[in-house]
Amino acid sequence: MAAAQRMAAAGTVGDPACSLASVGPPDPALVPAGGRIGIGSHDGYWCLIW
Secondary structure, three states: HHHHHHHHHHOOOOOOOOOEEEEOOOOHHHHOOOOOOEEEEEOOEEEEEE
């Protein structure tokens, strides 16, 4: 969630902690199947870590 907060504060998509970063509604098709995935969101910004 901290990475999503940093992106929202900066108004940019992308953070070194994220394997995949986005803004807007999430697209479940982008999330890889299986494994352990961490998801954080804040103010429309998303960070996925796997």
